[in-house]
Amino acid sequence: MKKLILLITVATLFVACDKIEGPYAVPDQVDAVTIVFPPLDPTTVYRKVLIEEYTGHRCPNCPGGHQQLETLHGIFGDTLIPVAIHATTLAAPNPEFPNDFRTEAGNELANFYSIDGIPAAIINRGFEAGGWGPARWQSKINAVDRSHVYAAIQLMNQYNMPSPNILKVNAKVTMLEDYAEPLRLSLFLVEDGVVSPQINGTEVIPDYVHNHMLRTAINGVYGDFLAPNGILEKGNAYTYGYSIDFNGKNWNPDNCFVIAILYDKENNEVLQVERLKVR
Amino acid sequence: MFVLLLVSAFGTTFAQHQLGNSRISGDFGFNGMYYIPDSLIGADKVDSKVRANAFINLLYSNGGFSAGVRYEYYQFPLIDFEKINYKGQGVRYFFADYKNDFIQVTAGNFYEQFGNGLSLRAYEDRQLGIDNSLLGARIRITPYKGIRITGVWGVERLNFESYQGRQDYVRGLDGEVSLGEIIPKMQEKGFTANIGASFVSKFEKADEPILVMFYPETDTSAPGVIATDKIPQNVPVWAARASFGYKGFRLDGEYAQKMQDPNVTNDFIYKKGDALFLSAAYSMKGFGVAASLIRADNMDFRTQRMQKTNSLLFINNIPAINRQYSYQLISNYSFASQPNSQIGAQIQINYLIPKKTKIGGKYGTNLTFNYSRFHNTDQQPVALATEYGTLSGTDGYTSSFFKFGPDLLYQDIGLEIHRRLTKKWELTLAYNYITYNLEKLQGHVGMMRGHLVAADLQWKVNSKHALRLEAQHLYTKDDKGSWLYGMLEYSISPRWFISVGDQFNYGNPDPTYRLHYFNVAGAFIWNTTRIALNFGKTQEGILCIGGVCRAVPASYGVGLSVTTSF
Numbered sequence: 015m016k017k018l019i020l021l022i023t024v025a026t027l028f029v030a031c032d033k034i035e036g037p038y039a040v041p042d043q044v045d046a047v048t049i050v051f052p053p054l055d056p057t058t059v060y061r062k063v064l065i066e067e068y069t070g071h072r073c074p075n076c077p078g079g080h081q082q083l084e085t086l087h088g089i090f091g092d093t094l095i096p097v098a099i100h101a102t103t104l105a106a107p108n109p110e111f112p113n114d115f116r117t118e119a120g121n122e123l124a125n126f127y128s129i130d131g132i133p134a135a136i137i138n139r140g141f142e143a144g145g146w147g148p149a150r151w152q153s154k155i156n157a158v159d160r161s162h163v164y165a166a167i168q169l170m171n172q173y174n175m176p177s178p179n180i181l182k183v184n185a186k187v188t189m190l191e192d193y194a195e196p197l198r199l200s201l202f203l204v205e206d207g208v209v210s211p212q213i214n215g216t217e218v219i220p221d222y223v224h225n226h227m228l229r230t231a232i233n234g235v236y237g238d239f240l241a242p243n244g245i246l247e248k249g250n251a252y253t254y255g256y257s258i259d260f261n262g263k264n265w266n267p268d269n270c271f272v273i274a275i276l277y278d279k280e281n282n283e284v285l286q287v288e289r290l291k292v293r
Numbered sequence: 294m295f296v297l298l299l300v301s302a303f304g305t306t307f308a309q310h311q312l313g314n315s316r317i318s319g320d321f322g323f324n325g326m327y328y329i330p331d332s333l334i335g336a337d338k339v340d341s342k343v344r345a346n347a348f349i350n351l352l353y354s355n356g357g358f359s360a361g362v363r364y365e366y367y368q369f370p371l372i373d374f375e376k377i378n379y380k381g382q383g384v385r386y387f388f389a390d391y392k393n394d395f396i397q398v399t400a401g402n403f404y405e406q407f408g409n410g411l412s413l414r415a416y417e418d419r420q421l422g423i424d425n426s427l428l429g430a431r432i433r434i435t436p437y438k439g440i441r442i443t444g445v446w447g448v449e450r451l452n453f454e455s456y457q458g459r460q461d462y463v464r465g466l467d468g469e470v471s472l473g474e475i476i477p478k479m480q481e482k483g484f485t486a487n488i489g490a491s492f493v494s495k496f497e498k499a500d501e502p503i504l505v506m507f508y509p510e511t512d513t514s515a516p517g518v519i520a521t522d523k524i525p526q527n528v529p530v531w532a533a534r535a536s537f538g539y540k541g542f543r544l545d546g547e548y549a550q551k552m553q554d555p556n557v558t559n560d561f562i563y564k565k566g567d568a569l570f571l572s573a574a575y576s577m578k579g580f581g582v583a584a585s586l587i588r589a590d591n592m593d594f595r596t597q598r599m600q601k602t603n604s605l606l607f608i609n610n611i612p613a614i615n616r617q618y619s620y621q622l623i624s625n626y627s628f629a630s631q632p633n634s635q636i637g638a639q640i641q642i643n644y645l646i647p648k649k650t651k652i653g654g655k656y657g658t659n660l661t662f663n664y665s666r667f668h669n670t671d672q673q674p675v676a677l678a679t680e681y682g683t684l685s686g687t688d689g690y691t692s693s694f695f696k697f698g699p700d701l702l703y704q705d706i707g708l709e710i711h712r713r714l715t716k717k718w719e720l721t722l723a724y725n726y727i728t729y730n731l732e733k734l735q736g737h738v739g740m741m742r743g744h745l746v747a748a749d750l751q752w753k754v755n756s757k758h759a760l761r762l763e764a765q766h767l768y769t770k771d772d773k774g775s776w777l778y779g780m781l782e783y784s785i786s787p788r789w790f791i792s793v794g795d796q797f798n799y800g801n802p803d804p805t806y807r808l809h810y811f812n813v814a815g816a817f818i819w820n821t822t823r824i825a826l827n828f829g830k831t832q833e834g835i836l837c838i839g840g841v842c843r844a845v846p847a848s849y850g851v852g853l854s855v856t857t858s859f
Contacts, residue, residue: 030464030494032525034553038563039517039686041507046515238504253514
């Protein structure tokens with residue numbers, strides 16, 4: 015019995031301890047934010063709304079969705095920020111539609127929201143399996159409570175920094191209200207004016223212009239935690255820097271935008287969203 | 294009501310089933326409230342106006358075997374519990390246990406404490422909404438009289454969330470030797486001595502890197518990542534303890550050390566944590582003195598590194614050693630134990646002025662003096678932390694062990710006089726000067742410095758009837774300003790009890806909030822059943838029990854509580 019106890023004790027002590035040698039974490043000098051953001055006037059900040067439209071070039075009804083999105087963009091102006099996510103089988107390429115606009119991030123989000131029929135959209139990441147059809151987009155945008163402006167996002171892009179065709183994205187989030195749940199900041203790159211075939215009903219339009227197309231998620235599909243310790247108090251500010259390489263990509267930097275999405279990690283609600291041209 | 298009927302039916306049935314050595318017992322509790330909105334005190338309109346917490350415990354025992362189960366119904370809980378997410382229903386506690394003189398084996402949920410709890414304290418406090426029980430197994434053996442070895446393995450309860458898919462668990466080993474039991478002669482001569490040691494380790498899978506932010510220069514920040522292979526999955530705490538007693542003298546001590554545990558509460562630092570608890574007491578007839586000291590640094594020890602909600606998933610407990618009061622007006626200024634940074638001491642002296650003396654009076658007079666003071670620990674950032682502009686992802690700081698940090702957290706100077714005036718009248722008078730760091734302990738701004746004067750007068754009308762009057766005054770210019778409190782309680786033992794009371798925030802800096810918080814309560818007791826009804830207002834604040842606290846939202850309404858055991 016004594017031997018057994020000794021053996022259990024030694025075994026427990028041996029397996030139950032991890033010794034980690036430093037360095038534990040090192041700052042990423044490439045992504046350090048070295049620029050100074052202009053002062054923020056909180057009274058000029060309003061809450062913007064994100065619409066993530068799921069679409070595909072082989073989807074016959076999607077041009078109707080694009081049309082509805084442009085109409086809404088006209089109504090809500092820059093307070094509505096669209097992202098067109100090419101996903102589902104109707105976005106897959108074939109000889110007639112040779113380009114593949116699907117992205118890893120887009121596929122994962124479509125999977126998360128169980129998107130199967132398109133066109134569909136998710137507004138401010140309110141969860142509904144399958145998303146909402148174009149007829150409901152406007153009412154869903156109207157339903158967003160804009161009386162609370164929780165945070166402001168400032169974006170500053172530096173193209174060809176530090177080397178040619180490298181985009182340095184600088185983001186600063188300033189809390190305008192206390193917030194109890196952890197937040198994440200997610201950055202997308204989208205492109206306007208991509209010319210590529212699209213079906214419309216039964217007709218194929220060879221030189222269709224695709225806008226707001228999601229090209230990549232700059233800091234992972236779900237972004238980064240805003241504050242590691244999760245304490246989000248009014249007045250706190252957080253800066254983030256990320257680099258993205260345009261070399262070898264067929265993205266036109268003159269047509270690209272960075273979209274910054276600040277959302278609640280628990281319920282996915284988007285609290286603020288901002289958009290800035292790459293250059 | 295349905296549950297009540299069900300319970301009484303169960304109670305009756307089980308009470309009739311006591312065969313041979315078998316015994317079935319249990320208890321039941323119901324705590325419900327009807328909420329009335331009151332915007333002035335901040336009692337918001339609640340979705341469901343009638344809410345209740347309810348549970349039933351059933352215990353079967355037969356000789357060395359026992360088994361138990363508890364069903365909890367918190368589907369629409371009191372708003373205090375909803376606020377801490379203690380919401381749901383189901384059987385969240387069940388166990389089977391067998392013990393004889395040599396071994397005790399428990400399977401299922403269990404509570405356990407090693408020593409003073411610096412390394413492990415799995416416990417339940419229903420009022421606070423804490424249930425840190427472990428679901429797993431425990432073995433305790435007594436190889437020789439006076440020697441106990443305990444081993445535990447389990448997954449810690451997280452409110453009503455499922456255990457499935459959990460990637461964290463706790464295991465621990467504790468040994469205790471009681472010299473008094475091994476050497477009976479020691480005990481006969483009035484000596485007691487115990488030594489013990491424990492080792493507790495948590496495992497939590499690290500499957501996601503942790504992002505940290507560095508601020509190397511002004512207006513400059515850079516993200517960094519703690520990779521998963523740099524996150525310790527096994528975090529151990531070891532502790533050693535000893536206690537010694539001789540007649541009226543007793544000395545206790547325990548020291549614990551925690552290995553690298555970067556977590557959200559310590560800003561992801563890799564510094565080792567440690568805690569020291571020392572306590573000495575001496576008592577003789579008419580005189581007693583007790584002093585204790587605590588130092589805890591980086592000792593917040595939980596099963597999940599990203600958990601920071603107060604009291605959730607704690608494995609250990611750093612005790613609060615300050616004197617605990619029941620005075621209503623300072624309950625919002627109770628010291629909450631700070632496992633990551635506290636150093637302090639408490640001393641209490643009791644003296645009985647002998648009876649039948651000029652000062653002591655006919656029955657004698659009890660004097661109690663106490664003083665306690667707590668600071669944060671001394672923390673000097675390591676060179677790398679200064680260079681990075683953050684403690685995160687570094688060894689954090691160094692700390693001089695017995696040096697007090699710059700922030701005063703809590704101080705209490707108190708004097709209490711208790712005297713029996715006549716056969717029927719008793720009086721307690723108390724004065725306290727409290728300094729309470731609102732910023733560090735509640736996240737508000739500034740310090741609260743307040744003088745509390747309290748009086749408690751009891752009149753035993755006859756052998757069954759008694760009247761008690763409590764009056765308190767808290768004078769302060771800080772926080773919500775000064776308060777007055779009065780309470781009158783009449784009891785007819787052993788069955789009835791009624792009380793009326795009021796708290797008045799007459800010194801609130803904003804005249805709109807100079808509000809009354811009245812309360813009317815009554816209770817009826819019959820054998821092991823207690824039924825209590827109350828109506829009144831509760832101010833927003835905190836509730837602390839033994840240094841563990843939770844927020845209390847403002848409320849107004851009618852409450853009903855029923856407890857019974859069978």
